[in-house]
Amino acid sequence: MNRLTEKTKPNMLLTFACANMLILGGCAGGGGGGSDAGPTTAMDTNSHTVASDTPTSPTPQDDSPTVETVPAESDTPQNDAEENSIMVSSTSELESSTEFAFSTSYNLPVSIDVSEMAEVPELLVICKEFDFDGERFDIRYNDCILKTDLVDGVYSGSLKLTNDTRMLVAALWYYNAGKEPLTVAWSYTDQPEGFTIR
């Protein structure tokens, strides 16, 4: 959970706090960690191996009887995968259970409540395409996942994400051209249970 307090309301402080979270992998909630992966893109930010008992995403997927999957482990060495595999020479030799849906997505709960801020943000935008230069997020707003006006600073919902989506940025805007948005980052490593901002 990312907690917004009066102390973090100034933009610079909030951005700085999020920068710490991204760089240190442990800002305001979620498991700690030591990933030094920079948040350049969502696809190259894998940082650790998810244990087999890692909780799966908490919401069911789609309306088909599927087995829910968790985000990708792209840092799993290919030869490790091969070592654990039964050797097959063609796809047709593979076997799966009748239930396994071959899904490459998961659902992520989102819970935003910034109603207690002195100046309550009015617009929430969540995106997965962004750059980070150590201080500021450069978000590609034409390629976002969620855009919604905030009613009294509160939003609750769920995002459908592809397995390789490991990081997101939420931008909390004011309808004021002179006011920069507050930005909060999320990573699966730190908050696998959901994206929460308080």
Added chain:
Amino acid sequence: MRKLMLASSIVMTANAWAGPLEDCPAEAFLIQGNPSNLYAVDLSTGAYRSISTDTGAQSTLNAIGFSTHDNHFYGWDKAEQTLFRMGDDYRVEYMHLSSPLNGHYYVGDVSLQENAYYMYRKGHNELHGLWRIGLDPDSSDYLTVERIVDGSSVYLNIYDFAFHPDRNEIYSVDSRGNLWKIDPANGSFQQLGNVGVRGTFGAVYFDRDGKLYISRNKDGVIFQIDLTGASASAVEFAQGPSSSSNDGARCAIAPVVPVGSQKIDFGDAPDSYGTILASNGARHNVEGSTVYMGALVDGEAQSYLAPDSDDGFGVDDEDGIQVVSNLTAGNQAILRSTIKGSGFLNGWIDFNKNGRFDESEHILVDEYKTEGQHTHLVDIPLNAKGGETWARFRVSSLTGAQPTGGMPDGEVEDHKLTINAASITRQYYPSEAGYVTLAFEDLWPSRGDYDLNDFVTHYRTGISTVNGEVSSIHIGGQVLALGATFHNGFAVQIDNLLPEQVDVANIAFEINRETINRSPLESGHTSAVFIVADDLWNYVTPAEGCTFYRTEKNCGESPIQFTYSLEIPLIKPVSADLSKVGLYKPFIFATPGFNRNSIFDSPPGRDLEIHLKNNQPSALADPALLGRADDRSLPNAEIYYQTENGLPWALEIGTEWQHPWEYIDLIQAYPNFVDYVQSEGQSSKDWYLPSNAIQSELYND
């Protein structure tokens, strides 16, 4: 009225003659200043460059014209009081006329039909009037001066004129905007109307299409006049250089934009907005420009209208304007601009969806922006029409950009936007501009060869909700591959959406960015099914030497030929669990009338559907086909479309996937798929990423 000055011996200057210009230049030429400098002007954008600052003239040059007979410029030197010509060294060479004329002329051009130079000056002086000088060295009238008509008989306040490319007629526009046609044979003149603009038009040109261009000295605005219309009115065409002293020349048989030029950035909105050059489309010279939007800008010889897009050619340079918020009628919206360099930003949104950018839709007016990102708060009118519309943004170092016309620097970006009638939440899977991929094997119910490229499409969905209820649904994508000869249709079923809840009349259905008038909603279902294509082969063609579309090695290359978009409004918002929407149920079906596997005695047509694993077929599929051949569907157990091994005929893949070459087994291209399947998705969850692929096994265009 004719007065012939007797010919005298012809003496050239001591200078060696320069050579002719190599080609008929597309650029126009301007003479300015005292002593005169020569500039080349791109009429399409107004961009100009210096050609010569040392013409050798000691005073003002004027009345220049370009001869298509010998590819030289000709004009009048005020100080020398004689004709000069200028070749590829852009230095004056004086020509001794049959009879000296001790006057000054600032209006002139060379005829295309006869090799002769004409110049004009109004007034009663005996030196005034319309004069002809022969330029054909093989003719007896070479450099012979002849007055066609005196300057009081033809008393026009004109500052340059130009010969029509196809007819031996002279055209000009006077300071009051009156359009004149002059017959060089006898000096008779005719007013053809008023073009609607006033000023000193010191440079007048033609292009090869017979369009007249006039450049106004005080502000450099270049106007275009189409002489073929019932009323010839001046249209602001480009922003060129201003000057107190101006004269122009141009090769009138050259196109305005040279063939193959890549130095102009065009927009890509529909042409009703003024997009292509023939429609005076918005355009900017990008060569040497120091101001633009976003990180990228590219030039193109012509606008890429639908079904093409500027995004798909060169670089995708529509990266300078971002829409941060949803656009809702009656609310404010937030836009974000990224400016490189500094300049004046203008923007328009077609709120009333009339296909034009009206003056009242000018949302950003000459806003000076320095380098960096800027936030813009825009009022969306309460009466703005809902649905998709277009916006245009232009940046330039100059003020005054209009929705159309050329600018000498900067960039134009056209963006398709959606205006909502009410405040909404908009959500996309995987993102607003991103795609996942759907890959199908189409031999069902027989097992396929698992190259997973019989039908491959990038795919995206979106949903709009109002107070938690669904108000509209978006489906979009582009077809990447057809690696089979079977004829398949493509459709999407949305469970829990009743057909009668769909606002059919207002579905925005586009293929290749063009509106499709047929309703995509298929009848006969209890859950809505939308047909994207009845036969995918109707929309794509294999490249030269290929059997399939974008799957084979050693044959021609093909761009993506089929994009689709459906914006599906609902009659009224429908309660729905957002977690149950996202991918929906995309499927392919057999196109009626085409033979299929030998399993079928006759074309199965719409009875045959192929879905993602465990997705239930639609109501129009024949359940009797389930369980045949290699299919092990068990409807009673809600098991569908899988082999005895539990393998599917279709996959959803969470990225813009690169499919394997024809006949390349999936695990040859993506080895980690083995671990992904054998671990039931617990590991190698990103098997599909390029970093986990054997690149040589992937289709590469």
